[in-house]
Amino acid sequence: MEDKLIKRTPCIGVCSTTYGDDICRGCRRFRHEITSWINYSDSEKNIINRRLEKFKVTVLQEKFLVADIDKFKVALNQSKIRFNQDLEPICWVFDLFRSLNTEDLNLKDFGLEIQKEFANTPLPQLKEDVNKEFYELSLAHYQRYIQPSFFT
Numbered sequence: 001m002e003d004k005l006i007k008r009t010p011c012i013g014v015c016s017t018t019y020g021d022d023i024c025r026g027c028r029r030f031r032h033e034i035t036s037w038i039n040y041s042d043s044e045k046n047i048i049n050r051r052l053e054k055f056k057v058t059v060l061q062e063k064f065l066v067a068d069i070d071k072f073k074v075a076l077n078q079s080k081i082r083f084n085q086d087l088e089p090i091c092w093v094f095d096l097f098r099s100l101n102t103e104d105l106n107l108k109d110f111g112l113e114i115q116k117e118f119a120n121t122p123l124p125q126l127k128e129d130v131n132k133e134f135y136e137l138s139l140a141h142y143q144r145y146i147q148p149s150f151f152t
Contacts, residue, residue: 007045007049010084011029014026017035022142025135027052030146033048053088055134056087059134060093062115062117063130064114066093072110075110076092076110079100094134103123
């Protein structure tokens with residue numbers, strides 16, 4: 001079975017590239033990807049979305065488990081949280097954190113669990129760690145593959 005092309009913009013409306021960042025602190029796309037998005041083919045958009053999905057999965061699956069996908073989807077919809085159903089469900093945790101205050105959040109209400117290794121870490125700290133690690137993966141990718149180098 002062939003994967004569905006993900007062409008929807010990953011923009012979450014918090015673009016920091018307008019303030020000079022090379023990597024958006026909201027969606028983690030690179031400046032040139034944001035400014036050229038409208039001109040990209042569906043395939044090019046899919047490549048960017050799959051890279052971001054891979055980074056989210058890497059960061060989130062270490063810390064969280066989606067115990068009940070259906071419950072997660074229903075709870076997100078009931079909470080009116082925008083999420084991309086074409087992405088792996090673990091990626092929706094990022095949307096959940098973006099939309100709700102983690103201080104009062106009960107993950108079980110969303111069909112989620114914290115992995116045992118992180119059970120004693122407060123949820124706000126996990127949210128901060130997820131955001132930091134996701135940004136660091138994007139930064140490393142940018143520095144390795146995109147950023148101009150004086151030595152090439």
